[in-house]
Amino acid sequence: MNTLDLFALLPLIILTTSIILVMLVIAFARNLALTCLLCCIGLASTLLSIAWVGSSADSGYVTPLILVDAYSTLFSGLIVAAGIFISLISYSYLKHRGENQDEFILLLMLSTLGAVTLAHSAHFVSFILGLELVGVSLYAMISYPSKGLFGLEAALKYLILSGVSSAFILFGAAMMFAVLGTLSFSEMASSAQAQSTIEHWFILIGTTMVLAGIGFKLSLVPFHMWTPDVYEGAPAPATALLATISKGGIFAALLRFFLSFDGYQYNLITESLFWIAILSIVIGNVLALMQTKIKRVLAYSSIAHLGYLMVAFVSASILSGKQLAIEASIFFLFAYFITTIGAFGVVAIMSCESQGSDKDEISHYQGLFWRRPLLAAFFSAMLLSLAGIPLTLGFVGKFYIVAAGVESELWALLVAVVIGSGIGLFYYLRIIFSMTTHTDSDEPIAIPATGGWALGTLAFLLVYLGVYPTQVVDWVSSVAKSMI
Amino acid sequence: MLELGLFYIAATVSLVSTIMAVTRYNAAHALIYLIISLLASAIIFYLVGAPFAAVLEVVIYAGAIMVLFVFVIMMLNLGASGDTEEHALLNPSMWIGPSILCAVLFGEIVYVLSGAQQTLAGQVIGPKAVGLELFGPYVLAVELASMLLLAALVGAYHLGRRYFIDAREQDNG
Numbered sequence: 001m002n003t004l005d006l007f008a009l010l011p012l013i014i015l016t017t018s019i020i021l022v023m024l025v026i027a028f029a030r031n032l033a034l035t036c037l038l039c040c041i042g043l044a045s046t047l048l049s050i051a052w053v054g055s056s057a058d059s060g061y062v063t064p065l066i067l068v069d070a071y072s073t074l075f076s077g078l079i080v081a082a083g084i085f086i087s088l089i090s091y092s093y094l095k096h097r098g099e100n101q102d103e104f105i106l107l108l109m110l111s112t113l114g115a116v117t118l119a120h121s122a123h124f125v126s127f128i129l130g131l132e133l134v135g136v137s138l139y140a141m142i143s144y145p146s147k148g149l150f151g152l153e154a155a156l157k158y159l160i161l162s163g164v165s166s167a168f169i170l171f172g173a174a175m176m177f178a179v180l181g182t183l184s185f186s187e188m189a190s191s192a193q194a195q196s197t198i199e200h201w202f203i204l205i206g207t208t209m210v211l212a213g214i215g216f217k218l219s220l221v222p223f224h225m226w227t228p229d230v231y232e233g234a235p236a237p238a239t240a241l242l243a244t245i246s247k248g249g250i251f252a253a254l255l256r257f258f259l260s261f262d263g264y265q266y267n268l269i270t271e272s273l274f275w276i277a278i279l280s281i282v283i284g285n286v287l288a289l290m291q292t293k294i295k296r297v298l299a300y301s302s303i304a305h306l307g308y309l310m311v312a313f314v315s316a317s318i319l320s321g322k323q324l325a326i327e328a329s330i331f332f333l334f335a336y337f338i339t340t341i342g343a344f345g346v347v348a349i350m351s352c353e354s355q356g357s358d359k360d361e362i363s364h365y366q367g368l369f370w371r372r373p374l375l376a377a378f379f380s381a382m383l384l385s386l387a388g389i390p391l392t393l394g395f396v397g398k399f400y401i402v403a404a405g406v407e408s409e410l411w412a413l414l415v416a417v418v419i420g421s422g423i424g425l426f427y428y429l430r431i432i433f434s435m436t437t438h439t440d441s442d443e444p445i446a447i448p449a450t451g452g453w454a455l456g457t458l459a460f461l462l463v464y465l466g467v468y469p470t471q472v473v474d475w476v477s478s479v480a481k482s483m484i
Numbered sequence: 485m486l487e488l489g490l491f492y493i494a495a496t497v498s499l500v501s502t503i504m505a506v507t508r509y510n511a512a513h514a515l516i517y518l519i520i521s522l523l524a525s526a527i528i529f530y531l532v533g534a535p536f537a538a539v540l541e542v543v544i545y546a547g548a549i550m551v552l553f554v555f556v557i558m559m560l561n562l563g564a565s566g567d568t569e570e571h572a573l574l575n576p577s578m579w580i581g582p583s584i585l586c587a588v589l590f591g592e593i594v595y596v597l598s599g600a601q602q603t604l605a606g607q608v609i610g611p612k613a614v615g616l617e618l619f620g621p622y623v624l625a626v627e628l629a630s631m632l633l634l635a636a637l638v639g640a641y642h643l644g645r646r647y648f649i650d651a652r653e654q655d656n657g
Contacts, residue, residue: 103638
């Protein structure tokens, strides 16, 4: 490993060093403000180093495990930026919850490291290590609150299902390794040509098992059963992390795997992804209609959103629409990150004074417009973006998805997107409507400064980039071009 | 051909013991079958020319982790019910199955180690080769695994604390 390799690894090195530093600081002095400050400085310097490396280093492999290129720069930048916002929101959320909250921040940084590894991974070894790093940190984050068994139940569900899905991925990778003799994505592609029938089936079954495992992690229908319970039981910042950083990192690795291995050459797999996308959109949206808790609504809506993302993912199977489809999926993920962190951030801010479980009944939000107009406006912006209303980032993202579907002529998927968005509008607007109704409750809602500013920035980005998305679009399309 | 026969015997032992481990109702019995399953896979590793992996399988999985599990489960069964439980362990129907499987594996390993038999693969991967790979191209995997262990450690520490807190509150009232 030479100096150039070490330079390309700079973001990972800085992130790891700051994790160790934060751990040592926690060991000597427990101070949540200091821990959060160090975490934010660490993540911010990682972000700077990602920008620096992305602009000056040549793309290439650093050891067979890690691939540094424009794609990994984009995704790791997105993930680390999300980490900063979530840590700011976590600070406000954890501040009033008694002692020993520092490890949450440490675990947050560790799972960010896992997701950054996933964004860089070009090999099954780094892929699985990254996946487990995200997963293991999340088990503890989901069950973090030291009171109540609710979080523990959620963590247990997540632990079991995530363990099963990891087993699926490992078994699938082993089957592919048995035939191909390598675990590197690009080498697998070159030795996947000219196989006998039995070997072909080994690869096919292996890929399917890997996809099933990833389906669990991305909570796509029919692997979605755990999602609402885990989202509901976990503390809101952990839910935000689970919904964005974890899923984003895994999707980045999945897309890279499929593009370099050319998983689209297997019709059976493309076909099943097609149905997974349709089912996720329809079932996610329909089940969201019946929920009375905001976190459960957001859980089902995240299932539906991952379904929209899979529409773009499937569109990449058609050669003519490949570049647009990659562009669409990256941009949609970008919009999804900002919107989802914002939405769960509002839930976290609302619950930051309460000691027990989070305030996520819709009734808690009744009359929010009269009590806390700014917070209600932020929340409405996030919900409208999830619904895909123009002038928000969510609209541009959904527009991209539809464009990718049209380019690849996948009409059935487009019909599902339209129906899903129609249903979605109803339950998002129902929450906004309940925020406008009058209420007699005059329980004060305090908005902490850090979390409030983080939310404000997110809402600003949401609207600003929704109106002027050009810069992001240019960036994303140059990355998509480099992936073809 | 005989090597292949040895492989199939070890594979059968591994399958049988895993199925038994999954279907046992008593956790201690299940763990004993699981240990045998791990020993059988260690022999398979040895037969395919990976003696170092075989040793690790025995030392780490069967030796450390599983014995720890057995201890924890046995310690949880304290009291009068624990005594009857342990009495039941001495019942022949409980230990005869694992013993037979173990005896098969033992016979096999004695036969292989007596030098009568070569391993399946022509090439034997020793500890040096494994070490060179681990600290050469896969050094980042080692680093990432250490961060993974850190995450697990911090998480386990935090989750373990809540029981201390619960116990302290119970003591106070």
